[in-house]
Amino acid sequence: MLVIASLLAGLAFGLGLILSGMANPAKVLAFLDLAGSWDPSLALVMVGAIAIGLAAFFVARNRAISFLGAEMRLPTARHIDRRLVLGSLVFGVGWGIAGFCPGPGLVALGMGEAKAAVFVAAMLLGMGVFELVERRNPTARARAS
Amino acid sequence: MSIDWNAFTPWSALSGGALVGIAAAMFALLNGRIAGISGVVGGLFRPTAGDVAWRVAFVTGLVGSPLLYALFAVLPKPQIAADYGALVLAGLLVGVGTRYGSGCTSGHGVCGLSRLSPRSLVATVMFMVAGFVTVFVTRHLFGL
Numbered sequence: 001m002l003v004i005a006s007l008l009a010g011l012a013f014g015l016g017l018i019l020s021g022m023a024n025p026a027k028v029l030a031f032l033d034l035a036g037s038w039d040p041s042l043a044l045v046m047v048g049a050i051a052i053g054l055a056a057f058f059v060a061r062n063r064a065i066s067f068l069g070a071e072m073r074l075p076t077a078r079h080i081d082r083r084l085v086l087g088s089l090v091f092g093v094g095w096g097i098a099g100f101c102p103g104p105g106l107v108a109l110g111m112g113e114a115k116a117a118v119f120v121a122a123m124l125l126g127m128g129v130f131e132l133v134e135r136r137n138p139t140a141r142a143r144a145s
Numbered sequence: 146m147s148i149d150w151n152a153f154t155p156w157s158a159l160s161g162g163a164l165v166g167i168a169a170a171m172f173a174l175l176n177g178r179i180a181g182i183s184g185v186v187g188g189l190f191r192p193t194a195g196d197v198a199w200r201v202a203f204v205t206g207l208v209g210s211p212l213l214y215a216l217f218a219v220l221p222k223p224q225i226a227a228d229y230g231a232l233v234l235a236g237l238l239v240g241v242g243t244r245y246g247s248g249c250t251s252g253h254g255v256c257g258l259s260r261l262s263p264r265s266l267v268a269t270v271m272f273m274v275a276g277f278v279t280v281f282v283t284r285h286l287f288g289l
Contacts, residue, residue, distance in 0.1 A: 002258035005175040006199040010206020011213055012182060013168035013251075018214050018221065020161020021154060026224035030152060032280040037149035041158040046254060047170065048162025053259025061260070073177050074260070077247070080267050086247025088268040092275025094238025098227040098282065101250040102182040102243060103207060105236070108223045110208035115225040122188070126236070126240020127222030131190040135171040 001068055014107045020045040023107045025099025032096055169256050170201075181252020182207070183243035246272070 014023075021027040022045055030039035063072055095101050100108070100119050108116035172180040176199060185200050197232055211220055227235060243249040248257065253272075257265020281289045 002176055002243030003198050003202045005171065006202040007206045009168045009172040009176070009180060010203035011168075011210050012171065012206075013165055013182075013203075014168075014185060014190045014207040014210020015214055016161045016164030017169060018161070019210060020156070021160070021221075022161070022165075024221060024223045026226060027152075029209055029226070029280055030149065032275055033284060034146055035281050035285050037152070038146050039152040041152070041154045044155050044158035045162035045165065047167035048159040048164075048256070049255045050259050052163055052166025053169050053255055054261075056166070056173050057260045058248060059241075060173040062158025063174075064181075066173075066175055068175045070175070070177040070220035074173070074179060075257075075262070075264075077264060078265055079264075083245050084247060084264060085271055085274050086266055087242050087244070088248075088271035089242070089275045090238050091249060092272030094240075094242055095234045095250075095272060096230050096276040096279025097238070098225070100232075100235060100239065101224075102239060103183050103249075104249050105239075106182065106186075106204060106207045107210055108225070110211040111220060111223060113223055113225060115227070115229070115232055116223070117150050118229055119232045119239075122233045123240035125235075125236045126186050126237040126242075127183075127190055128240075130241050130244035131235075145289075 002070055004028075005068060013103065014110070016049075017104050017107050020048075023104045023106070023109070023111070025108075028101075029097040032099075164250075165255060166259075169251070169259070173256070179252055179256045181248050181256060183239075183249040184247070184252050189243050241270075 017023045021041055031042040060074060066072060098119060102123060103115055105119045105123060109120050165208040172178050185203050189200050214220055248268060253265040253268040258269060
């Protein structure tokens with residue numbers, strides 16, 4: 001049941017990315033190009049998503065188990081550290097280079113785009129490199145998990 | 146700054162965003178998890194019993210969503226201007242950065258801001274600013 005819910009959530013997420021224009025790197029880059037002819041559309045993607053998300057997480061926060069009986073695994077970390085800031089900056093540079101973040105990269109891969117496949121392969125390699133470095137550094141790993 | 150009103154698509158952006166929100170809501174309320182793509186995918190690199198199938202199912206849904214979309218409407222063609230070298234660099238930075246920063250546009254941007262998490266607000270501001278600066282540098286300083 002949880003696996004089916006997971007599949008449906010992934011499908012809905014992907015459909016939303018396609019419909020909103022987020023799965024199109026040209027549209028993402030037009031949003032990030034403040035100094036050019038700016039396309040503000042993607043700000044509204046966040047507005048639409050957060051409007052629903054606020055209500056959902058307000059309900060989720062007060063529950064010990066999910067509506068399907070799964071353990072709630074919502075984040076509890078509150079510290080703002082160098083890893084969070086530097087990691088997010090590095091991610092933003094990569095996002096600005098190609099206009100892909102992880103979700104849209106996977107959706108464009110599903111559209112059969114060879115360039116998206118290259119992006120996703122490099123992204124998985126990057127995640128693998130992170131894992132290797134983390135395994136050599138047990139204290140950092142304990143904090144991250 | 147000049148706003149490109151011809152490219153502005155407020156209704157598809159809002160409705161697509163709402164669909165993303167519904168997906169994140171389902172995932173939180175049914176699975177008890179954050180719909181953060183980098184976290185869901187990254188977790189596959191440290192597989193533990195019972196923790197793999199739901200991740201694979203979510204990613205399958207994402208990758209399969211264009212097929213479902215194509216049943217009802219003409220699938221829009223993504224415009225990917227970056228060359229292969231740039232895509233490799235971008236992918237590596239996105240992969241490493243999202244794991245070090247514990248999230249991406251979905252985990253921090255959508256779910257984190259919806260949870261009113263200060264950590265996610267900081268992360269979102271950081272990757273947005275880095276994205277704005279990167280596009281400014283590549284497009285307007287180097288004319289790429």
